[in-house]
Amino acid sequence: MTDDRINLTIDGREVSAPKGATLLDAAEQAGVDIPVICYHEATSPNGLCRICVVDVDDGRVLQPACVAECQADAKVETRNERVERSRRTILEMLNASVNLDQAPEIQQMMAEYEANQARFPGARLREAEVIDDNPFYVRDYEQCVLCWRCVQVCAEDAQFTFALTLKNRGHETSVATAFDIGITDSPCVFCGQCVGVCPTGALKPKVEWGMEQGWDEDELRRSTRRRGKRSGGNADGA
Ligand code: SF4
Numbered sequence: 209m210t211d212d213r214i215n216l217t218i219d220g221r222e223v224s225a226p227k228g229a230t231l232l233d234a235a236e237q238a239g240v241d242i243p244v245i246c247y248h249e250a251t252s253p254n255g256l257c258r259i260c261v262v263d264v265d266d267g268r269v270l271q272p273a274c275v276a277e278c279q280a281d282a283k284v285e286t287r288n289e290r291v292e293r294s295r296r297t298i299l300e301m302l303n304a305s306v307n308l309d310q311a312p313e314i315q316q317m318m319a320e321y322e323a324n325q326a327r328f329p330g331a332r333l334r335e336a337e338v339i340d341d342n343p344f345y346v347r348d349y350e351q352c353v354l355c356w357r358c359v360q361v362c363a364e365d366a367q368f369t370f371a372l373t374l375k376n377r378g379h380e381t382s383v384a385t386a387f388d389i390g391i392t393d394s395p396c397v398f399c400g401q402c403v404g405v406c407p408t409g410a411l412k413p414k415v416e417w418g419m420e421q422g423w424d425e426d427e428l429r430r431s432t433r434r435r436g437k438r439s440g441g442n443a444d445g446a
């Protein structure tokens with residue numbers, strides 16, 4: 209091992225990773241797939257969802273691979289019974305609180321980890337009105353898994369616009385504009401990067417959403433026509 213590289217094993221495969229590499233990076237290098245939800249290559253990892261947990265040296269707690277750095281001579285297991293049980297529980301809790309109907313990757317994980325959709329029958333799904341307040345995209349926070357990717361790309365990870373933040377706490381936590389003002393009154397420049405990184409149907413291009421609503425061509429054109437940022441952007445310029 210040179211000073212700037214670390215040797216470890218991942219699922220029995222020997223890996224030499226650069227110092228500072230995360231377990232997720234090293235696993236990718238070794239051809240080992242680890243599921244992610246909050247992680248996105250365009251955003252800073254923040255270890256929020258915990259779906260990427262792995263077992264390092266049979267440690268007391270599992271470690272989130274997207275933020276945990278490689279340690280010399282570590283033996284990492286990415287898919288033992290403990291890891292699977294943990295991922296399954298995370299998926300079951302997510303499913304009990306968020307509408308995941310339009311999150312195909314998470315649904316695929318649920319099938320793969322045999323998550324029980326009825327594990328928490330008394331749980332309450334988050335409820336929110338669809339926000340349709342501009343010509344470019346709609347926001348349906350009932351489908352939001354609070355991965356934070358949209359907030360991050362809107363801030364230091366890409367756009368430096370800072371239009372989004374979080375409001376409320378616990379079950380009521382939601383992405384919102386600062387002081388919950390309308391998006392057209394916020395600093396949003398409608399770059400669309402938030403829509404691009406959203407892993408669920410929470411953020412959707414207006415055209416796609418309108419087609420799902422059965423809008424005809426005229427309605428689509430009217431509703432998505434670009435108007436002055438502060439016009440409110442609705443079909444009638446309201
Ligand atoms: S709106 Fe989408 S990208 Fe933003 S936090 Fe929710 S799920 Fe993540």
Ligand code: FES
Nearest residue numbers: 255257258260274
């Ligand atoms: S993907 Fe690692 S904590 Fe979410």
